[in-house]
Amino acid sequence: MFECLILGDSTGVGTAQAINARYERHCDVQAAERATAAQVLSWRRPGKRYNTCIFSMGSNDMAGPALAARLAEIRAQFCFNRVIWLLPYARPQAYTVSSVAARFGDETLDLGRFRSRDGVHPLRYGDVAAALLK
Template structure:
C-alpha cells in the first residue's frame, strides 16, 4: 500500500494533475490512498488523478486544522 500526501503546496491546475499522474504511473503497489488537501482546488486536482487510476482518497477537509494544511489530529 502507498499513501500519497502531495499537492498541498502546489498551485492547482493542469500542471499539478500531470505531475501527479506521472508520479502515480511509477507506483506499482496494488492499493494507493491519496490524502486530499484542505485546499478545495488542490483537492479536486488530486481527486481527479485518483479517479483515473481507481485509487482511494481520504479528505483532510474532514479534520480540524489551524493552518489549512496539517490536520490537528
C-alpha cells in the first residue's frame, strides 16, 4: 500500500487529492494554497513516521540560497525511507529544489513533464499521481 505524507503548496493539495482518489488508504496531507517554504517550516510536525514523503515546495518562493536553506531544513527534520520532490515549473526554483534533493539522495519528479495552463499547476493531477505511483 502507498502510505505517505504530502507536504507543501497547492500542487501538493492537488496531487494529494488525485492520489487519495485512487486508493482506499489515503496519504496524509499538510499542504495549503500559496504556502511558502518558510510557512511549511512553521507548521507542526506530524506525530507519526511515513514510508514515503512527497514534497511540493518552491513555486511560491524566490529561487536561491535562502530557499535552498529552508528546504534543506525541512528535509533534515523528516526521516523517511523514500522522499520525492515535485520540481516546480519555474526553472530557477526547480534547480534550487533539485539541488536540495540531490544533497539528500532523494528522488524528483519534474512537473515540467506535465501540461499546464498557468505554468504553476498541472492540467491533470491524475497524470502526476500515476507517475508517482509507478
